Amino acid sequence: MTGEITLPQSFELLHEKLDQAVGILDEKDTDLWLTFVRETSQVRDPALDIVLGWDLTWQSALLVSRLGERIAIVGQFDADNIRRSGAYHTVIGYNEGLREPLLQVLQRLDPQSIAVNYSENDPAADGLTHGMFGVLRRHLDGTPYADRLISAEPIIGALRGRKSPGELARIRRAVATTEGIFEQLTDHLEPGQSERQLAEWIHQRVARMELGFAWEPAYCPTFTAGPDSPFGHAMPGDWRTGRGHTLQIDFGVKEQDFVADLQRTWYFLDEGESRPPAEVQRAFDAVRATIRAGEAALKPGAIGWEVDAAARSTITEWGYPAYQHALGHQMGRSAHDGSTILGPRWERYQDTPFGVVEQGNVFTLELGVQVPERGFVGLEEDVVVTETGCEYLSRPQTELWCV
């Protein structure tokens, strides 16, 4: 704690994203975007992080119009902080109820389409609760606006997905910080350390730097130490590093509201070994080749599942089983940042593998394979999509790190 109190959002970034939203509304032929929330300390619409960045109490409407107008209608006690940000041209602080000021604004703007935050596909675009959808419909009862509600999925997908310069700078920093912690960890590693001990060592470093975690701290980082430790979101356990075994870590910090998400793999040389045994090296080479296959397929216009398929066929051509997850997901304010994923067309991914990759998207590229009696070999890189392809935000791991 520095002890300095600030609203948990950079006003500069807030303005940058709201400006970007206006252009996206025009591109998507949508007149108005309405983020409708209440008591966000209970349920926090992920879009609120983009259009404001802190909690609101009573029913609140944050509106962005295609013509660039930004209007906030909030409980009176919440109005001051929003005025302070300068991000909304009009801030209406109400006392008894939101319906009347909301209807007045709608009548003045007369939008033909009102995008609200629900989506069956994209968790990041699905912050409007079912109850609040009902509340909104009742506010609009008897007006023409009740039938003009549409899903904001395309708006939020584009806005959240196309990282702005301020967002990219923050992601680069979170990646660099995470890589720094991996470097320190490499010096610290020795055989016989438990996953739990290593997790505590990393947690202490993160606390000292006054940073957060990319996901639930109880399993950030996750470890796979040796052949018996389970792969997944399990908590660090009592499995220990050991000679002749691998150690894989999945980890990222949260820094200035943005995260990194990286996997790295170490090999603990056995007595007499000067390099990893052939089967471990081959697994690493296959995983690295698979990431490169995904990297080669990742460019604007590619469809999510196509990128996954290019990688998936690579790992199976090497003779390993395919990974039981997507090759990559978007990353930004969250480790799983919503919208298009680079994943197979499986039920659980719904429509998200059918999305189109866009310039400015930040993706992970990740997979691993199990090597019998040695352990898990996994890699995960973070990349940003450029005009013609993609560029690493991380320094890719190109060889096994030996301890």
Place this chain on the structure above:
Amino acid sequence: MTGEITLPQSFELLHEKLDQAVGILDEKDTDLWLTFVRETSQVRDPALDIVLGWDLTWQSALLVSRLGERIAIVGQFDADNIRRSGAYHTVIGYNEGLREPLLQVLQRLDPQSIAVNYSENDPAADGLTHGMFGVLRRHLDGTPYADRLISAEPIIGALRGRKSPGELARIRRAVATTEGIFEQLTDHLEPGQSERQLAEWIHQRVARMELGFAWEPAYCPTFTAGPDSPFGHAMPGDWRTGRGHTLQIDFGVKEQDFVADLQRTWYFLDEGESRPPAEVQRAFDAVRATIRAGEAALKPGAIGWEVDAAARSTITEWGYPAYQHALGHQMGRSAHDGSTILGPRWERYQDTPFGVVEQGNVFTLELGVQVPERGFVGLEEDVVVTETGCEYLSRPQTELWCV
């Protein structure tokens, strides 16, 4: 940071609440309660804190049946942590999709009613997003269960509202810790300190104790120092403590996942004064009397708005304007813990003032009045409803604290 890694939930408390849920399902004549979530790092259903306590990634169904059966259907990578908790009798970790295992469970249990987490009234019972409601309806398409979905508002309201022994113990601790910080602050106060300085002082203490805040840290605590500082959720500003002025603070810590929410008022004696001036003292006496009126009306069976009305008429009888908010809200895992509030029948409170007070509910009792040229005088106490009335969890402030 202690560095020790644990799942962010007490398994004992988890079992306690799940046991309680079974009884409530029976009382409310509901066969099954389904918490249906995905990617909860994006949108976190508040009920998830009660039925699990940490994040889930893919579509997940947490089921509690009236007969006491508890079943979790989650992505395979999330299954281990749930098994570890022992809170669910059956943990199904799926790979490709949740629909099939979910339908199998429903066919076996054949519930006549399935309560899901949406509510127009209660934010704490409204964690199911509109998109996820659509996903669930499509999973159930063509089955009899599609038409058996009902709102879990009564289940969640009762379960969250009736604090268990483990919950009450945690709330008492958070209240005691908050009071301890107020005591330390009293020794630290002197004229000329800015709200911002005092907030930083409190934040440093909270950080040193490795605790969290009851609400958004940027305005926890809030301050009203002297007559010009605005009352509300505004961030601490540059207003300073001064002789002849009041200082009011609204603050609470979060400790072991539970919060306190208290207001206290100090008076800075002017030169030559040995006690507060009459108009400040009278304001305090009126506020205290109003809280006592609320306290007297608060008992099982009372209706929320009736308790508010008893207090509201007291403060106006004293000749002060009525407060522009509810007399009290429930408190627990959140400062605003949902369900019944002790508030007026205003649009923005929807149906929440019509709820019935129950034994085990924890409420705040809070209000304040502005004294011209002196500042705001505000009090907030935390109480638990007993069999016949209510009992203070806080040590009520019964006189102005003079500096």
